Amino acid sequence: MKIPLVDLKGQYQEISKEIDKAVQKVLVSGRYIQGPQVAQFEKNFAKYCHAKYCVGVSSGTEALTVALRVLGIGRGDEVITVPNTFTATAEAIILVGATPVFMDVDSKTFNMNPKLLDRVITKKTKAVIPVHLHGNPVDMDGIFKVIKNKKIAIIEDAAQAHGAKYKGRMIGSLGSDFTCFSFYPAKNLGGMGDAGAIVTNNRYYDQKIRLLIDHGRTNHFDHVSIGTTARLDTIQAAVLSIKLKLLDKWNKSRRKWANYYREKLSNKFQFEEETVGGESVYHVLAILTQQRDKLAEFLRSYGIEVGIHYPKNLHLQPAYKYLGYKKGDFKVAESFAERTLSLPLFPHITKDQVDYVISNIKKYFKIR
Structure with missing residues (x-):
């Protein structure tokens, strides 16, 4: 798949x-x-x-x-x-x-x-x-x-x-x-x-x-x-x-499948938490893991496309070097960049597709 x-x-x-x-x-x-x-x-x-x-x-x-x-x-x-x-x-x-x-x-x-x-x-x-x-x-x-x-x-x-x-x-x-x-x-x-x-x-x-x-x-x-x-x-x-005209319908679908991912994986993995009083539209659903790069490679080998939003903070990018920031200045943001992995999520995704992603994540970590 x-x-x-x-x-x-x-x-x-x-x-x-x-x-x-x-x-x-x-x-x-x-x-x-x-x-x-x-x-x-x-x-x-x-x-x-x-x-x-x-x-x-x-x-x-x-x-x-x-x-x-x-x-x-x-x-x-x-x-x-x-x-x-x-x-x-x-x-x-x-x-x-x-x-x-x-x-x-x-x-x-x-x-x-x-x-x-x-x-x-x-x-x-x-x-x-x-x-x-x-x-x-x-x-x-x-x-x-x-x-x-x-x-x-x-x-x-x-x-x-x-x-x-x-x-x-x-x-x-x-x-x-x-x-x-x-x-x-x-x-x-x-x-x-x-x-x-x-x-x-x-x-x-x-x-x-x-x-x-x-x-x-x-x-x-x-x-x-x-x-x-x-x-x-x-x-x-x-x-x-x-x-x-279809945005609310599409956003509802994103929330449905984002919550499904959370339900099946949150007992083992960290996700971004929704803001108190906030209702996210899940443009991206990110899982956080110290084994991000190896997990990404594993999922891709099974035909699952993943993304990283974003792998390097702006203060560490060459374009912003002149501002004088260094690694360690923003520890929470830096930790997030090192661990974040974006999973497949779009309004037309199917349960079979989501289950396939989940099963392969569990396979990588040998979770049953």
């Missing part, structure tokens, strides 16, 4: 007729940039997130970068985030000229630890970017409590958290300045290419974002500020609107 880590082909097969029809409609229209499907998706996704405004952008990286630019963050400023995330989180900070400041994470959820946040805040701190790792919400009340009465913005990195909830509220509606999403194809809500979105409840921010992502123009030839090209393509918007 061969089991993929994700199954985008299977997802497409479920909705191929709708996708093909929607894409064909865009192709025939000739409106490939800022076609009506973009505004419709923005309206749909804002409503889904229980937010006032949504602006579609070209990627999750651009979502973060544009959000930072709207806030005027740049050279001499610091932005706090975590080291156990995809490089785009810190990359965006650097692209606007600011400095990323890393902090360690919680030992159970492996998300940003609010209890440690105050220790890294300085006079230069202009924003905090909590990352909802693997679709599990950060303890946002803890973050808000620390930031309260400080002139520090909050930008949620929700690249993996489409549809996740915190204390009954949808991610995107919690009151942060911005919530940034990626629609990379493998995400819970993914396009058929790169795409992203920024959600906010601030009308001024919404207007500023729209200027920045379209060369700072108010019409085709009048430019009131310096911007860039970071628009959401019409075809991606059309695809995303179709998939959005």
